[in-house]
Structure formats: C-alpha cells, structure tokens
Amino acid sequence: MRKKVGNQGEELAVQYLRQEGYRILNRNYYSRYGEIDVICERNGDIIFVEVKTRRSDRFGSAEESVTPTKQQRLRKTALHYLQQKKQPFKELHFDVITVRLGGPKPVINHIKSAF
Numbered sequence: 001m002r003k004k005v006g007n008q009g010e011e012l013a014v015q016y017l018r019q020e021g022y023r024i025l026n027r028n029y030y031s032r033y034g035e036i037d038v039i040c041e042r043n044g045d046i047i048f049v050e051v052k053t054r055r056s057d058r059f060g061s062a063e064e065s066v067t068p069t070k071q072q073r074l075r076k077t078a079l080h081y082l083q084q085k086k087q088p089f090k091e092l093h094f095d096v097i098t099v100r101l102g103g104p105k106p107v108i109n110h111i112k113s114a115f
Helices: 003-019 068-085
Strands: 023-031 034-044 046-056 092-100 109-112
Touching: 003 023, 003 092, 003 109, 023 068, 023 092, 034 092, 046 068, 046 109, 068 092
Parallel strands: 046 092
Antiparallel strands: 023 034, 034 046, 092 109
C-alpha cells in the first residue's frame, strides 16, 4: 500500500515539474548510497528532488521525514550521479516536493533549495 501511495505521489510530482518547465532527466536513480526520486534540469541547473507523499499528518509531516541522515545520503547519491553522467551544469539544487493525498484533490508543496 505504501509503495502505491509513493508511486502516485512521484507521478504527480513529475507532472507538476513538467508543467513548471523542468526537464526530467532520470527517475528513481539508485546508487549504493541510496535513491533519488527525480533528477531534472531547468535553465542549466540540475535539481535533485526528494518526493514525500502522505495521506495525513497523523505520523508527522512529510517535510519532517527528510532528516539530516536522509539529506546526507541524497548528497552522496547525487555525487555518484554526477560522476557517472559527467553532465555539465551551472548549479545544483536539492528540492523537496511533498504531496498530500486524502482530500478532494492532491496538495503539492515544492520546497526549492531545501538543503
């Protein structure tokens, strides 16, 4: 059930990013350090996006689940990606997109340069 909710949230996040002018480069990129949900590009910048989906805040907000340990794993995975792809970029950013399901329509919150 959680995987289904997570996949639904990621799909909504990707649709949102495309509507905002981001070009999706990769989804669910894995390395030995962890996974990055979405890697995209906009105006020459590479953005690594962590997507968190929740049906409610009963067990804490989605934003709270991106802990310092998770941030460190994302940074290491991003470095691995950059070493593998050798893609030129102006800047890189780590964004968090939270998707709240359970209401009449999903609520998307995009936190740019979150960490």
